[in-house]
Amino acid sequence: MWWQSHSAQRKTFGYTLLAPAALYVLLLVGAPFLFSLWLAVSDANVGDPVAHFVGLENFRAAWEMDTFWIAFRNSVVFLVVAAIFKGLLGTSLAFLLLQNFRGKKLIRGLVVIPFTLPIAISVLSWKWMYDSQFSVINWVLSRAGLIGSYGSESWPVWLGQPHLALAACIAVNVWRTFPFSAIVLLAGFTAIPLEVLDAAKVDGCTFFQRFRHIVTPMIFPILMIGFLFDTVFTLSDLSVVYLLTQGGPANASKILPVLAYQIGIQAGNLGRGAAIALFLVPLLLPALILVLRNIKRREW
Amino acid sequence: MSVSQPALTPSTVSRRRFLTVAGAGVTTSALLTMLDARQAPAQIKGTTLRILQWSHFIPAYDAWFDNKFVKDWGDKNGVKVRVDHIPHLELPARMAAEFAAGAGHDIIMNGSSILTRLYYKSLADVSDIYDSIGKKRGGWIPTAKPLVEVEGKQYGIPMFYILLPMLYRKDLFDANNLKAPDTWELARVAARTLKPKGHPTGIQFSQCADANLNWRSVLFSFGGAETDPSGENILIDSKETREALRFAKALFDEGMTPEVFSWDDASDNRFLASGVGCWIHDAISAYRTTEDTNPDVFKNTYIGMEPAGPGGKRVSTSAANVYMIWKFSKNQPAAKEFLVHFMEEFKDGMVQSRGYNMPYLLGDAQKPMPIIGSDPKMQILQDFPKIVAFYGYPGPFTTPVQEVVNLFVLPDMFTRVARGQSVDDVMKWGVGEYQRIFSKHKRA
Numbered sequence: 001m002w003w004q005s006h007s008a009q010r011k012t013f014g015y016t017l018l019a020p021a022a023l024y025v026l027l028l029v030g031a032p033f034l035f036s037l038w039l040a041v042s043d044a045n046v047g048d049p050v051a052h053f054v055g056l057e058n059f060r061a062a063w064e065m066d067t068f069w070i071a072f073r074n075s076v077v078f079l080v081v082a083a084i085f086k087g088l089l090g091t092s093l094a095f096l097l098l099q100n101f102r103g104k105k106l107i108r109g110l111v112v113i114p115f116t117l118p119i120a121i122s123v124l125s126w127k128w129m130y131d132s133q134f135s136v137i138n139w140v141l142s143r144a145g146l147i148g149s150y151g152s153e154s155w156p157v158w159l160g161q162p163h164l165a166l167a168a169c170i171a172v173n174v175w176r177t178f179p180f181s182a183i184v185l186l187a188g189f190t191a192i193p194l195e196v197l198d199a200a201k202v203d204g205c206t207f208f209q210r211f212r213h214i215v216t217p218m219i220f221p222i223l224m225i226g227f228l229f230d231t232v233f234t235l236s237d238l239s240v241v242y243l244l245t246q247g248g249p250a251n252a253s254k255i256l257p258v259l260a261y262q263i264g265i266q267a268g269n270l271g272r273g274a275a276i277a278l279f280l281v282p283l284l285l286p287a288l289i290l291v292l293r294n295i296k297r298r299e300w
Numbered sequence: 301m302s303v304s305q306p307a308l309t310p311s312t313v314s315r316r317r318f319l320t321v322a323g324a325g326v327t328t329s330a331l332l333t334m335l336d337a338r339q340a341p342a343q344i345k346g347t348t349l350r351i352l353q354w355s356h357f358i359p360a361y362d363a364w365f366d367n368k369f370v371k372d373w374g375d376k377n378g379v380k381v382r383v384d385h386i387p388h389l390e391l392p393a394r395m396a397a398e399f400a401a402g403a404g405h406d407i408i409m410n411g412s413s414i415l416t417r418l419y420y421k422s423l424a425d426v427s428d429i430y431d432s433i434g435k436k437r438g439g440w441i442p443t444a445k446p447l448v449e450v451e452g453k454q455y456g457i458p459m460f461y462i463l464l465p466m467l468y469r470k471d472l473f474d475a476n477n478l479k480a481p482d483t484w485e486l487a488r489v490a491a492r493t494l495k496p497k498g499h500p501t502g503i504q505f506s507q508c509a510d511a512n513l514n515w516r517s518v519l520f521s522f523g524g525a526e527t528d529p530s531g532e533n534i535l536i537d538s539k540e541t542r543e544a545l546r547f548a549k550a551l552f553d554e555g556m557t558p559e560v561f562s563w564d565d566a567s568d569n570r571f572l573a574s575g576v577g578c579w580i581h582d583a584i585s586a587y588r589t590t591e592d593t594n595p596d597v598f599k600n601t602y603i604g605m606e607p608a609g610p611g612g613k614r615v616s617t618s619a620a621n622v623y624m625i626w627k628f629s630k631n632q633p634a635a636k637e638f639l640v641h642f643m644e645e646f647k648d649g650m651v652q653s654r655g656y657n658m659p660y661l662l663g664d665a666q667k668p669m670p671i672i673g674s675d676p677k678m679q680i681l682q683d684f685p686k687i688v689a690f691y692g693y694p695g696p697f698t699t700p701v702q703e704v705v706n707l708f709v710l711p712d713m714f715t716r717v718a719r720g721q722s723v724d725d726v727m728k729w730g731v732g733e734y735q736r737i738f739s740k741h742k743r744a
Contacts, residue, residue: 046396046418046419047399047415047420047421048421061740065736066729066732066733067733131562132567133559157558157562160505160558160560160561161558165562245506248562248708249505250712250715250719251507262707265392266393267706268699
C-alpha cells in the first residue's frame with residue numbers, strides 16, 4: 001500500500017515532527033487572530049458575554065476617528081524611523097562584534113541586555129531619564145553647556161513636546177531592539193566565506209564596495225527575516241508608548257496598539273478595539289509579501 | 301447571594317421551586333438580620349475571600365489594610381482573606397480579564413474609572429447592604445448613588461473618594477503680598493507673579509488621570525457641564541467651556557513651563573516637594589509626599605478650598621473608588637459582610653490613609669472628621685463633601701463618558717488650546733469627539 005512506502009513514512013515522520021510547532025502557531029496565534037476577526041465585526045464589549053454581528057460598522061467608526069488617522073500616521077513614522085536606526089546601529093554593532101578584541105565575549109553578552117531586560121523595568125528607567133524636572137540626560141547636557149538650565153526655553157521636555165515625544169518613544173524602542181538586529185546580522189556575517197572577502201580586498205574593493213556587492217547579497221535572506229521580525233515587533237509594540245506617554249501629549253505619540261488598547265480594554269469596546277488593531281494587518285502584509293517574495297526569488 | 305424574588309403563581313409552583321425561593325428568602329433575611337446584629341453568618345466561617353484593589357498612594361494604608369484590618373476581620377469571622385494590589389491604571393484591564401475568564405477575585409475595586417454600567421449584568425446586586433449601610437450611617441452623599449446604580453439597583457458600594465484641593469506655598473504668597481488662591485483668577489495672578497521668580501505652577505496638560513480630574517474642576521467651576529442629569533445629552537458645547545479653555549491658555553502662558561505637557565499623575569507631587577511649585581491642584585498624597593521628603597517646604601505648604609470660578613461656583617471633581625462583588629464569586633455572603641464591616645469602620649481607614657480617603661456617608665462626614673478635623677491646615681477639607689462631583693457632572697458616569705475619559709478628550713482640548721490652537725477649532729474638535737462617541741454608543 002502507498003502509505004506503507006518508504007517516502008510516505010518519511011513524510012509522515014516529517015509532519016509529525018512539525019506538528020507541535022504547527023499546533024503552537026494554530027492555538028496561540030491562529031485562534032486568537034480568528035477570534036479578533038470575529039470581535040472586529042461584532043459589538044462585543046467587556047461587560048456583555050453575548051456579541052452580535054455588526055458587519056463593518058467598527059471599521060467605519062475607526063475610519064471616522066480623527067485620532068485613528070493620527071495613530072496610523074504615527075505608527076508608520078515609528079516603523080520607518082525605527083527601522084532605519086536599527087538597521088544602521090545594528091549593522092555597525094554587528095561589524096564591531098565581528099572584530100577580535102579582548103573581552104569580546106563579555107561585550108557580546110552586555111549588548112543584549114536591553115533586549116533581555118523586562119520591558120517595564122527598562123521603559124520606566126527611561127521615563128525617569130526623560131523626566132521633565134529630574135532628567136539625567138538634561139542635567140548632563142546642561143552641565144556640558146549644550147542646553148540651558150531647568151526651566152529655560154532650551155530645556156527639552158522629552159515627553160511633553162509633540163515631536164520630541166514620538167522621537168523619545170522611538171529612541172527607547174531602538175535602544176531595546178537594535179541588539180537583536182545586531183545578533184541576526186552577526187550570524188549572517190559569520191557565515192560569509194573569508195576567502196571571498198579576501199579576494200575582494202586583493203582586487204582593491206573598498207569596505208563599502210565589499211559591503212554592497214558581496215556581504216549584502218550573501219546575507220540578504222537573513223537580512224529580510226530580521227527586517228520582518230523587526231517590523232512585527234515594532235508595529236505591535238504597545239508597552240513603550242503606553243508606559244512613557246500613554247499616547248500624549250494630545251495624541252502626538254499615539255500609535256495604533258495604544259489606541260486599540262484604550263478603546264478595547266479601558267473603554268470596554270472590544271469590537272472597535274479589535275478593528276483598530278486589525279488595521280495593522282495591511283501595514284504588515286506588504287512587508288511580509290515583499291520579504292518572502294525576495295527570499296524565494298533569491299533561492300532560484 | 302443576590303436577592304431576586306421571582307413571581308409565584310399557584311399553578312406553576314412546584315415543591316422544589318417553592319423550597320428554593322423560600323430558602324433564598326430565609327437566607328437573605330437571616331443575612332440582613334445578622335448583618336444588622338453584626339454577627340457573621342455561619343456559612344462564611346472557613347471560607348476564603350479574595351479582594352483586588354489598587355496600590356494606595358499612601359503606602360501605610362495598604363500595610364494597615366492587609367496586615368491588620370482584614371486580618372482582624374478574617375480571624376474574628378473565620379474567613380481567610382487574601383488581598384492583591386495592582387496599579388490603579390491596570391484595574392480596568394484586570395476586570396476585563398476576570399470577566400472573560402468568569403473567575404478571579406470576589407471583591408474588585410474600581411478607581412476613577414467606575415465601570416458599573418459596563419459590567420452590571422455580571423455584578424452582584426448589593427442594594428440590600430447599600431440601603432442598610434446608608435440607613436445606619438446617616439445616608440449617602442447625593443453623588444454616590446449614580447456611581448453604582450443601574451435600573452434602580454445598586455451594583456457596588458462606594459468606598460471613598462479622593463479630593464484634589466489646592467496645595468499652595470503660603471510663604472511665597474505672603475512674601476509677594478498675594479491672596480490665598482480662593483478663586484481661579486487669584487491662582488492665575490499668583491502663578492503670573494511667582495513664575496518669573498522661579499516658582500511657576502503646574503497642572504498636567506497630558507493624558508493622565510489627574511488631567512481628567514483637574515481640568516474638569518476648572519470647567520465645572522466656570523459653570524460648564526459635561527452631560528445633563530440624565531447622562532444622555534452632551535452639554536460641553538457652551539460659552540462656559542470656552543471661557544475655561546481661554547483661562548487655561550492664559551494660566552499656561554503666564555504661570556507654567558512646557559514641562560507640564562509631559563507630566564503624569566505623580567509629576568506634580570514631585571514638583572511641589574522639590575520646592576519649585578508655587579501651587580498645584582492635586583490630591584493630598586502630594587502634601588504627604590512633601591511632608592515625608594521635604595519638611596522645610598512642607599511647613600509652608602497649605603491646603604486651600606477648591607477655587608471658585610468667575611460666577612463664584614466651586615466644583616471639586618474627585619476620583620471615585622467603588623468596591624464591587626462579582627456574580628461568579630463563590631463567597632458573596634462573606635464579601636457583603638466584609639463590605640459592611642469596611643464601611644462601618646470607615647473612620648479607621650481615614651486615619652490610616654492620613655486623611656486621604658474621603659467618606660461617601662454623611663455620618664462619617666460630620667465635623668470633626670478624623671485626621672483632617674484635628675489638623676489646622678487640613679480642616680478646610682471637611683467642607684469639600686458639599687461640592688464634590690465625578691465624571692459626567694452633572695450627569696452620571698455612563699459608558700460613553702467612560703470612553704471620553706479613557707481617550708482623554710477633555711485634557712486634549714485643554715492641551716490643544718495651551719499649545720496655541722484656537723478655541724473655536726478646539727471646540728469643534730472636542731465637541732465632535734463627544735458627539736461621535738455618544739452617537740456610537742446610542743447606535744449600539
